[in-house]
Amino acid sequence: xxxxxxxxxxxxxxxxxxxxxxxxxxxxxxxxxxxxxxxxxxxxxxxxxxxxxxxxxxxxxxxxxxxxxxxxxxxxxxxxxxxxxx
Numbered sequence: 440x441x442x443x444x445x446x447x448x449x450x451x452x453x454x455x456x457x458x459x460x461x462x463x464x465x466x467x468x469x470x471x472x473x474x475x476x477x478x479x480x481x482x483x484x485x486x487x488x489x490x491x492x493x494x495x496x497x498x499x500x501x502x503x504x505x506x507x508x509x510x511x512x513x514x515x516x517x518x519x520x521x522x523x524x525x
Contacts, residue, residue: 442470444498447511457498458514459491459506462521467491474500487521490514 442461449456461467467489468478474497483489493501502508509517 442466442501442506443509443514443517444493444501444506445509445511445514447514448495451492454494456492456494458511459493459498459501460489460514460517462517464489470501470504470506473504487518487525 442459445458445460447457459467459470461470464485468481471478471481471491474493476491476493476497481489481491498506
């Protein structure tokens with residue numbers, strides 16, 4: 440079981456963001472807490488598309504805490520795998 444952060448670089452106001460996904464909701468939420476994110480910021484909770492949009496500063500914290508860096512295409516593959524398993 441793993442938490443992943445992709446290499447997407449989307450502008451969101453003054454921020455540049457990417458996605459943080461995980462194999463399970465519990466892992467995703469644990470990492471979000473560990474890097475100081477509010478769980479209310481989760482996108483698509485309880486679905487295979489569940490993720491957080493994270494600023495690059497939070498991405499760096501997630502990687503330091505053990506998140507695996509992936510390509511944005513890998514994010515789509517993880518979501519597809521979770522959808523098929525559901």
